[in-house]
Every structure is written in C-alpha cells, then in structure tokens.
Amino acid sequence: MNINFEEINREVEKNFKERLNFIKIWAEYVKTHSDEDWSEQQNILINSQFNQ
Amino acid sequence: MEYNLTKKEIRLDRKINELDRFVLDFCRLLDEYVLVSGYVSIIFGRSRATEDVDLLIPKMDIEEFSKRWEKIQNSGFECINTTEINEALAILNEGSNIRFSRKGKSIPNMEFKFIQNDIHKYSFGNKIKVIMKDETLYISSLEMQIAYKLMLGKEGNRKDLEDAKHIYELFKEKLNNEELLKLIRELNSEKEFELIK
Numbered sequence: 001m002n003i004n005f006e007e008i009n010r011e012v013e014k015n016f017k018e019r020l021n022f023i024k025i026w027a028e029y030v031k032t033h034s035d036e037d038w039s040e041q042q043n044i045l046i047n048s049q050f051n052q
Numbered sequence: 053m054e055y056n057l058t059k060k061e062i063r064l065d066r067k068i069n070e071l072d073r074f075v076l077d078f079c080r081l082l083d084e085y086v087l088v089s090g091y092v093s094i095i096f097g098r099s100r101a102t103e104d105v106d107l108l109i110p111k112m113d114i115e116e117f118s119k120r121w122e123k124i125q126n127s128g129f130e131c132i133n134t135t136e137i138n139e140a141l142a143i144l145n146e147g148s149n150i151r152f153s154r155k156g157k158s159i160p161n162m163e164f165k166f167i168q169n170d171i172h173k174y175s176f177g178n179k180i181k182v183i184m185k186d187e188t189l190y191i192s193s194l195e196m197q198i199a200y201k202l203m204l205g206k207e208g209n210r211k212d213l214e215d216a217k218h219i220y221e222l223f224k225e226k227l228n229n230e231e232l233l234k235l236i237r238e239l240n241s242e243k244e245f246e247l248i249k
C-alpha cells in the first residue's frame with residue numbers, strides 16, 4: 001500500500017482548523033440565541049448517546 | 053445565559069438533557085465538590101457527548117466517606133470499580149479515581165476523585181455556581197478550565213483544545229484575562245493558546 005503520510009497530515013491539520021472554525025461559529029450562535037434554542041439542538045446529540 | 057462575575061454565578065435556562073439529569077441527581081448527594089474538564093464545556097453548549105463526567109471532592113476519612121457511600125448507593129447509583137468501601141477509599145487515597153453510574157448502567161458515569169494537587173485546589177477554591185432552572189451545580193473556574201484543557205492539548209488531544217476554544221469564545225469578554233494568561237503561563241500552554249484564540 002502506498003500511503004502519502006504528508007498528505008494525510010495536511011488533511012488532518014486542515015480538518016482541525018475547520019473544526020476550530022466551526023466551534024467559533026457555534027459559540028457565537030450560543031451567545032446570540034436563547035439557551036432553550038441552542039440546548040434543544042445540542043440535546044439531540046447528547047440524548048442520542050443514551051437512547052440506543 | 054448570564055454570568056455574574058461579582059457573585060461568581062452563571063444562570064442557564066437550557067433544556068435539561070439526560071447527561072445533565074445524571075449530573076444533577078448525583079451532585080445533589082454531595083456537600084462539597086467541583087465539576088471539571090469536559091462537562092464544563094458541554095453544559096455551556098459544546099456540541100459533543102461524553103461517557104464520563106469528572107468530579108473532585110475534598111479528601112475525607114472513612115467515617116465521612118461511609119456516609120457519602122451509603123447515600124450514593126441508596127440513591128440508585130453504584131460504584132463500577134468495586135463494591136467494597138475500604139477498597140474504594142484506598143483507590144481514592146492513592147490518587148486514582150472511582151466511577152459511579154446508575155445501577156445496571158455503565159454510561160454515563162461519574163469519575164470521582166479526591167482533591168490532591170494545586171490545579172485541583174485552584175479549581176475547587178475558585179469554583180463557579182451554575183443555576184439551571186431551580187437546580188445548582190458547581191464548576192471549575194473558567195480561566196483554569198481553559199488553561200488546563202490547553203495543557204492536555206499539548207499531548208495532541210484535539211478534543212481538549214476544542215473544549216478550551218468553546219469556553220474561550222463563549223466567555224472571552226467576561227474572563228479575567230490577566231488571570232487566564234497567568235494560568236496559561238504556569239501550565240506552559242502559550243503555544244496552544246495561540247492556536248485557539
């Protein structure tokens with residue numbers, strides 16, 4: 001198997017930066033919307049972990 | 053969400069999820085504690101789940117620990133590590149943690165640890181009260197939480213850096229920046245802070 005680790009590392013770094021960018025956007029959403037609004041979205045993710 | 057800096061109090065009007073319910077039910081059984089690490093990000097909206105919640109409590113002797121142990125066992129929780137109270141206390145006294153879950157379940161669980169180092173002491177001594185509806189929780193100082201998560205991120209754990217960023221972005225206008233920078237320096241996490249700010 002011919003694996004280009006440099007390319008994979010670049011992808012990983014790029015993905016991490018994108019994730020940080022999403023966290024910034026989501027934190028802004030949390031700041032500018034009601035607790036009820038953002039928590040309803042977050043709860044879908046969290047409750048799904050316990051309802052399997 | 054309202055952060056009252058003077059009172060060291062945050063009022064949250066969030067909808068309670070199953071993880072919150074677990075944490076609230078467990079913490080109600082304790083007198084003194086502080087919640088640290090991932091749950092501190094999650095309670096404020098971080099978009100991830102977790103299987104465990106980290107909690108620190110002051111050291112206690114066997115008599116006091118027995119009362120707590122009984123109360124926990126009689127409230128629908130059980131210790132995953134051991135059923136023997138002496139063994140549980142020995143694990144805690146050697147600096148390790150024990151885990152409690154609802155009876156018959158493993159997830160989520162409460163990672164329960166004695167306060168033992170300066171980071172723990174700071175988190176406990178500077179804890180913040182979080183009021184959700186009519187219930188209360190105590191969490192670590194946000195400045196310490198950010199610095200600590202950045203320090204864990206040094207090991208390449210990106211989840212921790214992301215947790216730090218979520219809290220930083222959410223509270224950056226309210227944080228004590230001088231204190232934050234001091235803690236970041238003490239925990240040698242300046243490079244990680246550059247990544248997330």
